Amino acid sequence: MKQKFYKYHGAGNDFVLIDNRSGGFDVSRAHVAALCCRRTGVGADGLMLLENDPRELFRMRYFNADGGESTMCGNGGRCIVLFAHHLGIGGSRKRFSGIDGVHDAQILSADATAGEIRLGMIDVPRVEKFPDHYFLDTGSPHHVEFVPDVRREDVARKGAMIRRSDPYAAAGGTNVNFVEIVSDGRIRVRTYERGVEAETLACGTGATASALAAAVRSGSDCRNYRVDVEGGVLFVSFERTGDERFTNVTLTGPAQKVFEGCLAEKF
Numbered sequence: 438m439k440q441k442f443y444k445y446h447g448a449g450n451d452f453v454l455i456d457n458r459s460g461g462f463d464v465s466r467a468h469v470a471a472l473c474c475r476r477t478g479v480g481a482d483g484l485m486l487l488e489n490d491p492r493e494l495f496r497m498r499y500f501n502a503d504g505g506e507s508t509m510c511g512n513g514g515r516c517i518v519l520f521a522h523h524l525g526i527g528g529s530r531k532r533f534s535g536i537d538g539v540h541d542a543q544i545l546s547a548d549a550t551a552g553e554i555r556l557g558m559i560d561v562p563r564v565e566k567f568p569d570h571y572f573l574d575t576g577s578p579h580h581v582e583f584v585p586d587v588r589r590e591d592v593a594r595k596g597a598m599i600r601r602s603d604p605y606a607a608a609g610g611t612n613v614n615f616v617e618i619v620s621d622g623r624i625r626v627r628t629y630e631r632g633v634e635a636e637t638l639a640c641g642t643g644a645t646a647s648a649l650a651a652a653v654r655s656g657s658d659c660r661n662y663r664v665d666v667e668g669g670v671l672f673v674s675f676e677r678t679g680d681e682r683f684t685n686v687t688l689t690g691p692a693q694k695v696f697e698g699c700l701a702e703k704f
C-alpha cells in the first residue's frame with residue numbers, strides 16, 4: 438500500500454508528517470533524509486511520526502532533515518497537534534509524549550487547514566550565563582547571543598561555526614540563536630538549526646530559549662514575550678521561581694496544513 442504523507446509548517450518551519458500508528462515506517466537515516474531533501478524529495482526541515490503511546494493520546498518522534506532522530510521540536514509540536522486534530526484524535530486539549538517528556542497542548546482555534554496552538558514546554562531549571570552568550574535546554578539545546586540588529590548577522594556562517602565549536606561539538610552540537618531586543622517583552626530572533634545545518638524561518642524551542650534568556654538578561658518581571666521570527670510571530674509565556682528556574686512555559690503560534698500526498702512505491 439502506498440505511504441500517505443502530510444506537509445505542515447509552523448511559522449515557516451516545515452515538516453513532513455506521517456501517521457505511523459500502525460508502525461512499519463522506514464526511519465533509516467537515508468530514507469528520512471531523502472524525504473526531507475528539497476530537490477528530490479518532499480522537502481522539509483524535519484519529519485515527524487505520530488505513533489501510539491501506552492499512556493498518552495499519542496507519541497511524537499522528531500527527525501531532523503539530515504535524517505537523524507533528534508530532540509524536541511516546538512514548531513513541530515504545534516503542527517503535530519493540528520495533525521492529530523485533523524485525524525480526529527482527541528479534543529481541543531491534547532496530551533502527548535515527546536522525547537523530552539509529556540506535553541499538554543490546547544487548540545485555540547482550528548479549521549481544516551490552519552490553527553493557533555498553545556504548546557506546553559518542559560520546565561527549564563537552569564540558564565547558563567557566559568560573558569558573550571547564554572546556554573539552556575528547552576527540549577533541544579540552544580546557544581543564545583544578543584546582537585544589536587539580527588538583520589545584519591551572518592547567521593549561516595556564524596551559526597555553523599558556533600554549532601561545531603567546543604564544548605558543543607563533543608555533546609552532539611547545539612542550535613544557535615541571534616537575538617535583538619525590540620522592547621521589554623518583545624524580541625527578534627534568527628536561528629541556525631542543528632540537523633538542518635542552515636537557518637530556518639522559525640525555531641520553536643529556539644524562540645522559547647531566546648525569550649527565557651532575554652528575561653534573565655533584562656532582570657525585568659515580564660512573563661510574556663512576543664518573538665518575531667523570519668516566518669512569522671510566536672509567543673512565549675512562563676513563570677519564574679528564583680532567578681533562573683522557569684516553569685509553566687508555553688509556546689503559542691500558528692500551524693498550517695499545506696498539502697498531503699502518497700509516496701511513490703519505491704520511495
Ligand SMILES: N[C@H](CCC[C@H](N)C(=O)O)C(=O)O
Pocket residue numbers: 450483501507508509510511512513577578611612630631632633639640641642643
Ligand atoms: N533541530 C533541533 C530540533 C528541532 C527544533 C526546532 N525545529 C523547533 O521548532 O524547536 C535539534 O536538533 O536540536
